[in-house]
Amino acid sequence: MTPNPRVVFAERPAYGHLPVVGQHLVFDSSRIIDLDNVPLNGGFLSKTLILSPEPAMRERMRDPSITSYSTTMTVGAPVVGPGLVVVLRSEKEGVKAGDYMYGQTTWEAYCVQPYIEGRVDFKPEDWAPDTFDMDSLSLQVVPNPNGHYPLSKYISLLGTPGLTAFVAYEGLVEVKEGDTIFVSSGASGVGNMVIQIAKLRGLKVIASAGSDAKVEYMRSLGADVAFNYKTHSYDSVLAEHGPIHVFWDNVGGEALDAALFAMVPLSRAIICGSVASDSCPPEERYRLKNWHLIMKKRLDVRGFIVPEFIPQFFGKFIAEVPALMAQGKLKSEESATEGIENAAQALIDMLKGKADAVGKPIVVIAKE
Numbered sequence: 001m002t003p004n005p006r007v008v009f010a011e012r013p014a015y016g017h018l019p020v021v022g023q024h025l026v027f028d029s030s031r032i033i034d035l036d037n038v039p040l041n042g043g044f045l046s047k048t049l050i051l052s053p054e055p056a057m058r059e060r061m062r063d064p065s066i067t068s069y070s071t072t073m074t075v076g077a078p079v080v081g082p083g084l085v086v087v088l089r090s091e092k093e094g095v096k097a098g099d100y101m102y103g104q105t106t107w108e109a110y111c112v113q114p115y116i117e118g119r120v121d122f123k124p125e126d127w128a129p130d131t132f133d134m135d136s137l138s139l140q141v142v143p144n145p146n147g148h149y150p151l152s153k154y155i156s157l158l159g160t161p162g163l164t165a166f167v168a169y170e171g172l173v174e175v176k177e178g179d180t181i182f183v184s185s186g187a188s189g190v191g192n193m194v195i196q197i198a199k200l201r202g203l204k205v206i207a208s209a210g211s212d213a214k215v216e217y218m219r220s221l222g223a224d225v226a227f228n229y230k231t232h233s234y235d236s237v238l239a240e241h242g243p244i245h246v247f248w249d250n251v252g253g254e255a256l257d258a259a260l261f262a263m264v265p266l267s268r269a270i271i272c273g274s275v276a277s278d279s280c281p282p283e284e285r286y287r288l289k290n291w292h293l294i295m296k297k298r299l300d301v302r303g304f305i306v307p308e309f310i311p312q313f314f315g316k317f318i319a320e321v322p323a324l325m326a327q328g329k330l331k332s333e334e335s336a337t338e339g340i341e342n343a344a345q346a347l348i349d350m351l352k353g354k355a356d357a358v359g360k361p362i363v364v365i366a367k368e
Contacts, residue, residue, distance in 0.1 A: 033110050077118035087101065154337070163314070164272065210228065
């Protein structure tokens with residue numbers, strides 16, 4: 001028998017508050033598994049290699065009665081989120097031992113897939129219209145890199161962050177060469193990809209982050225103007241280096257307010273995230289002062305979720321991004337935490353925007 005430690009979603013955090021390790025997210029080392037004999041029931045047995053803490057996971061911790069874009073996590077079950085696994089045994093057609101797979105998986109060392117614990121029995125009539133079933137993002141076989149690039153790239157450039165940036169950029173960014181884009185949280189997994197795509201398309205890039213180390217990282221990615229919003233105000237930087245023709249927002253709050261003021265008429269704000277308020281009680285959230293400019297400048301403020309663009313642009317993502325990475329035209333850094341016992345804290349650190357961590361947060365569970 002083999003230990004099968006996991007992270008359990010034990011309790012829903014209060015709306016607008018961060019989860020707490022040991023209360024809402026609990027490490028459980030009591031489970032064991034028979035890797036040779038556990039029934040597969042037509043599925044396959046996976047070993048978790050790398051987990052990906054991502055902002056959308058906080059949204060899934062809400063109470064199901066609160067309307068949002070996604071289904072929720074199941075209390076008492078393992079945390080579910082994006083990850084990279086390797087197949088140990090398989091009874092499923094098209095999946096064989098040794099395959100690498102990326103997609104939604106349980107936060108545990110081993111799992112019989114498709115996972116049962118933590119899966120929502122999704123019935124559209126039970127949810128608000130257009131709620132997306134996150135469990136439908138099932139594990140998919142990905143190529144063995146054979147040493148050409150680290151497996152961690154499947155969590156960053158080749159994973160959800162890279163896919164988010166690429167497909168939404170293709171679907172929503174309507175600018176011409178020489179125009180200016182402002183990217184908030186430019187050192188994040190999504191933000192760093194947006195910076196690089198924009199530079200490849202000939203745009204001037206302004207990007208913000210919350211530490212000097214992240215500012216240097218954004219500069220290394222090609223950002224023309226990179227600044228620490230804690231020491232330089234959004235308003236002052238955008239006044240000096242704007243106006244802007246498109247705003248890619250991963251933050252909300254003051255960044256969005258300043259961008260609305262700096263945007264040219266008929267331009268677009270693409271709302272990818274709202275980390276400034278996701279873990280903030282409603283009464284403490286920043287209130288926009290420049291909302292009236294949406295009408296006066298006839299601005300297009302557009303939120304999105306990745307699945308709406310996958311059918312149209314996923315093929316292009318697969319065709320272009322690995323090649324650009326191999327050519328050195330796209331790059332990323334990953335900030336690694338070792339061990340599943342530290343996975344919950346890594347998720348909290350990501351939600352807090354840990355200042356000294358540069359690169360996409362990942363949790364390494366096993367090397368192979």
